[in-house]
Amino acid sequence: MTRQAGRGESSAAPRSVDVARLAGVSQKTVSRVLNGERYVSDEARRRVLEAAGELGYRLNNAARALASGRTRSIGVVTLGTALYGPASLLMGIERAARDTGYALRVVNTLEGDPGGIAGAVESLLEQGVDGIVISEPIDEGKVSIHVDVPVLVLGAPPAFAGPRVVTAGVGADLLAQAATEHLLELGHVTVHHLAGPRRWFAARDRLDGWRAALAAHGRDEPPVAEGDWSAASGYAAGRRLACDGDVTAVFAANDDMAIGLIRALAEAGRRVPDDVSVVGFDDIPVATYVTPPLTTVRQPFDAVAQAGLKQLVHAIEDPNADPLLTSDPPVELVVRASTAPPPPRTTPGRGRRTTTPPLA
CATH class of the missing domain: 3.40.50.2300 (Response regulator)
Structure with missing residues (x-):
């Protein structure tokens, strides 16, 4: 006789123990792989990722945040505009973020609002982001902000007081x-x-x-x-x-x-x-x-975003490490x-x- 699945059995979400069983590793190894930790062999990492993909397993971000004290999210403060430069830089940030394992939370500011940057940063901090990107192209006057997470500034920075501020620019x-x-x-x-x-x-x-x-x-x-x-x-x-x-x-x-x-x-x-x-x-x-x-000259939006986010994630995950060395992007005259x-x-x-x- 064929046994039919009871209510909810066929739709139950896979768990990390299921991934561990299929991959033939411990549950701790699964946790290390999915959290991007070191000290896992390439073979074990491959098996875990293949098993997770086969089962359709998604890491519970809320549970991970409780365990690690991080939300695996980065906040972005940017001017709300359709102008090519700011919009292209934001798209570059979004593309670069896909490779970091961090989600983005974007808050737009309005031109002419001197309190917009501070308000946007406060909003992101309240959401528990692990780091902040400031992509604000306009001088809105003196802005003094204190943050307790690493900050990446793309362009000229406001006055920040925080554990680490890194910069990147398009030159x-x-x-x-x-x-x-x-x-x-x-x-x-x-x-x-x-x-x-x-x-x-x-x-x-x-x-x-x-x-x-x-x-x-x-x-x-x-x-x-x-x-x-x-x-x-x-x-x-x-x-x-x-x-x-x-x-x-x-x-x-x-x-x-x-x-x-x-x-x-x-x-x-x-x-x-x-x-x-x-x-x-x-x-x-x-x-x-x-x-x-x-x-014309071509702006290297993607290269700047990738280099900047690499610096920011490095500062988030290894706060005591020296900053990464960066170089100016190449000049491309078309x-x-x-x-x-x-x-x-x-x-x-x-x-x-x-x-x-x-x-x-």
Whole structure:
């Protein structure tokens, strides 16, 4: 006679003892493997993971938190925006977190709310997170926060008091410097800059990189135009820059503003790149499809997120260990058709066109 399962027997969730029995190891070994502890042989780890997968076993996070004093979760404080940079960095954090075994809890802040960061951190601490990521791109003034868990800061940090604060960044100043140097190396006498809003740390970094490149080459620093990251603001700035015949090269602080700038230059009869070269920043997906395809620098969002989370998890799991050594991400300049050598310049009083050699 075939025995039918009683109520609930067929749907009972597998337990760690079931995994241990199938894998042929002790229950303690199962616990060590699933908690990511050391001192387990590769063979035992493989058998436990295969058994857990076969049984559909999921570790009870609540029970694990009670046993270890950790929730295996990381909180993220980020600006609630659809702008490409912050959104892409958040996606990079989410992808990197999958490899750490930690869950993410995200709290969005609002631009212009000086208490938003502190409130977001307090909310995450109340949820018992093991560490916090601050991915806040705007300077909201002095923020003083005390935390009792490790913190990863992506960008310029508020004033934190805590057991350990580690930092990681996209090296925006180095990327901006590379973009500006590309234009100078093509022979442009100087490079104009279309900056982002000054309250944004990223805009300041890109401004600093542009200035550093001009200073290193002994070039004059033209007045800075400022936008708000939108194509519309780039278009408005472009209408003004198009009136200046001395403008032959522009570095825009993001691709959207660069695209608006190119539209304004075209409407004014200034050809890109024949008359004016333009470099953007970010390498958004549409950059390769605009006319002309946009030269830009690509931000290493995934690499920064992976390196930063590796540092944070290291600080969570081994609080007394030295911080991990990190290096700046590589600079990736994507050269397309929006940049070229400057146009020949007319020599006054001669009626002919000559090429002005670049400054040393």
